[in-house]
Amino acid sequence: MNKSADVCDLIINRKLDILAITEAWLKGDGETTQSLPTSPKALSDYDIHQLPRIGQRGGGICVILHKGYDFTSVTHTFDTFECLELSISSSQRDALQLFVLYRPGSTSPSKLFFEEFSGLLESATLASGELVITGDFNIHMDDLDCQSMKLMSDILYSAGLKQHVTEPTHIRGHTLDLLITRDPQDSVSSVSVKRDLPSDHYAVMCDILLSRPPATKRVIKSRQLRAIDSGVFREGVVGSLSNNNLDGVSEKVQSFNSNLSNLLDKHAPLTTHCLKEALVTPLLKKPSLGVDDFKNFRPVSNLPLLGKVIERAAINQLQSYIKDNDLHTKNQSAYRQFHSVETALLRVTNDLLGAVDDHGEAVLDIIDNHGLASISYADDTQLYVVIKPSNRASALAKLEKCIEDILPPPGIRVENKKRRQKLLTQRSASSVE
Template identity: 30%
Template sequence: MDNKLDFLFLTETWHKPLDYFSLNQATPTGYTYIDKPRLEGRGGGIATIHNKDLKIISLSMPTVSSFEHVALKLPGSPPLIIAIIYRPPKPSPDFLTDLSDLLTQLCALSPSVLLLGDFNIHIDNPSCSLAREFLDILQCFSFTQHCHFPTHNHGHTLDLICSTGLETSPPSCHDLHISDHLLIKTVITLPDPPTRLKRTINFRNLKSISPSALTAALSLNLTTSPPQASDNPSDLVTYYNQTLSSCLNLLAPVKSKSVTFARSAPWYTPALHQLKQKKRQLERLYRKTGLTIHLQLYRDHLHQYKATLNSARSAYYSNIIHSGSSNPRTLFSTINSLLAPHDNSTSTFTPDKCQTFLQFFQSKIDNIYNSLQSATSAPTPHPKSPPCAPPTPLLSPYPSFPPSLMPNSPS
């Protein structure tokens, strides 16, 4: 946000599948991300945080075993193809072949391709055979490698920015003191720059008012006679305010300007803003002197600022969760904003996901059909009828009498 970045490419994110909490916390307001975690084992992972105003399309590329990669497309004339790569330090004999196949597919999509990431190749070592073969492949595809300085705290060039068919500025490196790798920043000319909404604001340049000019203007205007009803406090106050307004309009008139606003986080407090200003002061002091003590002060304050940010964020969301405990809609929307992936309609539905979805339901239908068919084709055994029981004698409703006592019987 401070550097007004449109893209932030991250390697070795170490996030797991369906683990979106850290990415959600790292993504500022007005930005979204595209991620690809490592499915097995630990480490690895790639993520791209980009401005929501940019229309980004995620490209489906074959998965290879020698490195991790994410390919993106920025529509334009011509479109810009971006590929982020993380190559693990463990050597793989298939790396160069897999990289050549990937570059062949990317260059077939557009003449403007940006290739970057952590390749874990000592480009600065001329005796490294892998580095020589890697640079030969880049030359075959007309790629230019722009990083010619150490990008790791051990002094090696491991992180690269390569491009073809693009106008790029010379990259610069910055030590954020949060990783053993440096941040590499560059500016590229986008083929289709986005249009950002602007608003018109009115402001006064109060810093341009000198105390002597303000004193002279007040002395000149206040020497005139006040209103006739000078004994009325309300009239005197009105006269005083009008005099100050006229002096202000004279020395610092209202100006209009069209600006774009970045949406800040709702939990960003004035106290955090003061800590950020202090961090900037310590950073400038360290860059000016280069002393170890100033670097240590900057690092300590950086950790304090980070801890305060986490506390403010946690307090903000805790307050929302506790206050919305009786409102399921507020509660679930807050939890989803923390744990669910960001809604990125440009990369959610890919051909692979649609094909997997179709195969899943087709297999469900086939299984149900097969189970019904096997149940109807098997003969149904008829139940055996129980053995016939002897007939039960019928009982007369009349009592038994001897023949001589039967009614209407002859005597």
């Protein structure tokens, strides 16, 4: 398969999870399989599932599938076309029945083809879950006067199916590659045709309503080659050659590769890199705090440069999404662009002054005034009340007094029941951990 690099680029650039290929020219031997873009250097997160044409040139079907999906495959045997079935799922809630077909275009569609295809549809439409049938049918579905097109349309209509491709999929201007689903069905959308591939057929692209698999964790290993002492390494290589007393060429090459690998492991061993590995430096939260208590320190992580760049790119996308969809809470100041502790204090001050100007009542209560121990984290926007089991009763009483100073009874009270503390109001309740 001399177009494997283009297939690899298509998968990476379009971030495809499933790619079905007809006329893959696979023979089922190891040599042709290795030519496909499934090596660790190309697409380490993908596997290939194939239906080769044994003993003949041309033909063959393969499906390149993301490793995160669960699947079962079934090979169907027909006289007039090739068919590979995959049952694909990413969770217990959704599943996709994918049928990939290839009918050779060297002959016109025969009566036997339509009989075999109708028989396949009878069993396929009875299966539960989403159904997608695709492939190269070599039928001119764009030619309204074509008898094969009319017969194909009647078969799909009687089976309750719909064909979604409306553009030419061949360089000669005909629609030969089809995408078929149940009718109606909203599992397939955004159907388009990609024409810039080095093939006489175009690629049919679509979005399928199927949960994407979780991202796979990738371990990166490398060697510090620049740290190798070239003189010492050269002596090791020469020594391994001088001690080689083997006669055969293959034995000599294997021995040399083994010795060279051992030398590399000795002088530049493989090291595993992780983007989240960090050098943690403890810094005092305030200069006045004691250095003997670990709680007075704030851990500062120094991440690798690449990890920081990726995090920055991810946070920019996340902030844009939250802002565009108005997902921030009304009074949120933390982790929000152009907001900080200063904006939070400005909001509190404005509310107090506004209440006074309107001749209303304004109360500002500080929890420390009631003798409750508390811990603040991050940028001091999260406050946790510390309640030890030994003095639970007194701590709850102090918390209740603090709340009553803000909202006098009977508006709110603290109830201790089954080791859970609840703040109860006349209309609603919210828990305090």
